[in-house]
Amino acid sequence: MRLQLSDADAQFRQELRTFFTTQIPEEIRDTVAARRELTKEQFVTSQRILNAHGYAVPHWPVEWGGRNWTELQRHLWHEEMQRANVPAPLAFNASMVGPVIAAFGSQEIKERFLPATANLDIWWSQGFSEPDAGSDLASLRTTAVRDGDHFVVNGQKTWTTLGQHGDWIFCLVRTDPEARKQAGISFLLIDMTTPGLEVRPIELIDGGHEVNEVWFTDVRVPAENLVGELNKGWDYAKFLLGNERVGVAPVGASKRVLGAAKEWAREVGQLDNPLVAARFAELENDLLALELTAVRVAANSADGKPHPASSVLKLRGTELQQAVSELAVDLAGPAGLSSFAGELSEHPDWARVSTPVYLNLRKASIYGGSNEIQRQIIARTILGL
Helix, strand or coil: CCCCHHHHHHHHHHHHHHHHHHHHCHHHHHHCCCCCCCCCCHHHHHHHHHHHCCCCCCCCHHHCCCCCCHHEEEEEHHHHHHCCCCCCCCCCHHHHHHHHHHHHHCCCHHHHHHHHHHCCCEEEEEEEEEEEECCHHHCCCCCEECCCEEEEEEEEEEECCCCHHCCEEEEEEEEECCCCCCCCCCEEEECCCCCCCEEEECCCCCCCEEEEEEEEEEEEEEEEHCCCCCCCHHHHHHHHHHHCCCCCCHHHHHHHHHHHHHHHHHHHHHHHHHHHHHHHHHHHHHHHHHHHHHHHHHHHHCCCCCCHHHHHHHHHHHHHHHHHHHHHHHHHHHCCCCCCCCCCCCCCCHHHHHHHHHHHHHHCCCCCCCCHHHHHHHHHHCCCC
């Protein structure tokens, strides 16, 4: 089967490709291409350019910056960003808290937060996971007790990605300890400069600082920062987690890394090895199949509801990410350890960072719904088992 874009969609893709490769500063795209860590300033600069041209939050309601695109157009938007090495809009803002506020927030909260969220004037952090409430999120223990015009928050969140940059954090908090665990949770917006809130870094195996713990000790939060209804936070959390569909299978990024590794393998003669060549061929074919599936899912998603095969995208997308990173480590050999020694030397960027990336991507099959859970979804909704 061959899937071909319509003339209009092909033109749309070309417009995106031209914009991404000419309007986003080259030094930012070079940083992404080299798989180096982006600074907060680079994230902000890129997203503000996207927002100024209507490319930051195309899936939001039109009155708040959305573009009313089709699911296929959103897919093309995300794929072309990846191909051009453009940082995607910060997920915590664009794909998580923004859509929740747009759907469930009061008019006052929408006006206060949505423009600043789209423009990355506010950097949002996600306060969901806790030490004993990761996979079982409904077991969270962070509490928010009403005290006059405020909630008093106590507890701990963990694995808060890029929380060191955060201005505000959107949190799931327990507001009714007597209710069944899903029914007593609320969705609260908290200024991270509030007294009693502390961010502590978690050092990763590669020495990086990507995730954090966030501690709350008698943090007073204005009651007006409650999103939606009291004790309805679980519904909003499910909406948030289900909203992130586009880009769940990062085909463009995986193809880019695989292409760089293949070119290097050709230069040094490793591609002459039939076993190495076979690994490349298998991954290229698997990525092509995944790309066609992603286009089919996007084209057949109706009324904002995800196609059941979106679980296949998450499952295979993360498996192929990890497989590509494993091949890169094997090809890089000792060069894959150079970043740990702070060496730049003559090693290509993909090789130098191959081992840290490989280690970091072990998380890909866990976050966003573990692959074991995705297999259960596939068995029930697609195979009918």
